[in-house]
Amino acid sequence: MxxxxxxxxxxxxxxxxxxxxxxxxxxxxxxxxxxxxxxxxxxxxxxxxxxxxxxxxxxxxxxxxxxxxxxxxxxxxxxxxxxxxxxxxxxxxxxxxxxxxxxxxxxxxxxxxxxxxxxxxxxxxxxxxxxxxxxxxxxxxxxxxxxxxxxxxxxxxxxxxxxxxxVDPEPGEDGLPREQRDALRAAVESGYYETPRRIDLSELAEELGVPRSTLSYRLRRAEAELATAFVETGSLADLVPELRS
Structure with a gap:
């Protein structure tokens, strides 16, 4: 598929x-x-x-x-x-x-x-x-x-x-596909997930040099993968290896 x-x-x-x-x-x-x-x-x-x-x-x-x-x-x-x-x-x-x-x-x-x-x-x-x-x-x-x-x-x-x-491409070394991992890391480091946000999606997309819709898509896919993994297993270790004991 x-x-x-x-x-x-x-x-x-x-x-x-x-x-x-x-x-x-x-x-x-x-x-x-x-x-x-x-x-x-x-x-x-x-x-x-x-x-x-x-x-x-x-x-x-x-x-x-x-x-x-x-x-x-x-x-x-x-x-x-x-x-x-x-x-x-x-x-x-x-x-x-x-x-x-x-x-x-x-x-x-x-x-x-x-x-x-x-x-x-x-x-x-x-x-x-x-x-x-x-x-x-x-x-x-x-x-x-x-x-x-x-x-x-x-x-x-x-x-x-x-x-x-x-569909479901092979993950990178960090578990998530690399483009999703990079987008998620940039969002966290730039304060996108803080309350209130230090940066909005359009500003972050401009900093990364990608279309706003592309960045939104990558973040939503990464968030969905993380949420699903946590609900199903109670752990993010499969997608974020550094969390493994």
């Missing part, structure tokens, strides 16, 4: 959810599930942020012109259903579903048509940036997918390729 990671970047006024996130940089949206068939798409998203931002985000999801993930800028005629599943002070869980019309297309539909079945989707949104992670089989031709995606994305949306690699 391989993972393909790329990002879409929306211009102002082209996506209501992206506009809200850009106006509220402390607010993020990540997918809890995302599913696609040839005729439909449905997903559940978790948004986190302050109450005012979540209220604006809920309104953006409910706009009649907004159809989750549809790349068609004009009215595609799709019947889109949006429902809030849960709402708390700083979290919002939203379910969306739509039936595809003859003109509808989306990242998952293009992936299904060019990469085949059995795909896993994971998304993360902050600001105008919409990052996709697709887990796919080794035989899929990624170039065909990007050619099809480029043909559907207009000038209002940029595409950036971030990563194509085997």
């Amino acid at each position: 391989r993972e393909l990671v790329f990002a879409l970047e929306y211009d102002p006024g082209t996506n209501p959810v992206a506009d809200v996130l850009a106006a509220n940089p402390e607010t993020t949206v990540r997918s809890l599930s995302c599913h696609v068939t040839t005729d439909s798409l449905w997903r559940v998203d978790l948004a986190e942020g302050p109450p005012d931002a979540l209220e604006a985000l809920e309104a953006a999801y409910s706009e009649a012109s907004y159809c989750a993930d549809c790349l068609v800028k004009d009215d595609c005629g799709a019947d889109c259903e949006t429902q809030v599943l849960d709402r708390a002070a700083e979290t919002l869980v939203v379910y969306t579903y739509w039936d595809r019309t003859d003109v509808c297309t989306s990242v998952p539909h293009i992936a299904l048509e060019t990469l085949g079945e059995g795909l896993l989707f994971e998304t993360y949104r902050e600001g105008r940036r919409y990052r996709w992670r697709i887990v796919l089989g080794n035989g899929a031709t990624v170039a065909t997918f990007f050619e099809a995606l480029d043909g559907e994305v207009d000038d209002c949306t940029g595409i950036e390729m971030l990563r194509l690699a085997d």
Whole structure:
């Protein structure tokens, strides 16, 4: 299995959810599930942020012109259903579903048509940036997918390729993949994890000379590995050898 990671970047006024996130940089949206068939798409998203931002985000999801993930800028005629599943002070869980019309297309539909079945989707949104992670089989031709995606994305949306690699790459000497280990060490040494933070993600990314989305991805993967290892074994020794007795 391989993972393909790329990002879409929306211009102002082209996506209501992206506009809200850009106006509220402390607010993020990540997918809890995302599913696609040839005729439909449905997903559940978790948004986190302050109450005012979540209220604006809920309104953006409910706009009649907004159809989750549809790349068609004009009215595609799709019947889109949006429902809030849960709402708390700083979290919002939203379910969306739509039936595809003859003109509808989306990242998952293009992936299904060019990469085949059995795909896993994971998304993360902050600001105008919409990052996709697709887990796919080794035989899929990624170039065909990007050619099809480029043909559907207009000038209002940029595409950036971030990563194509085997799932669960071999760890480095320190347990975690070296790029994740380096990002984590730099974040700790720069005060990113202190309260209050001495540096924000954008500043750290600039210091390291990497895109903000790439640094965010590496830190999230490292944090997930460390948290999983601790919950499963009660120890981080397998990932951080210097902790071994």
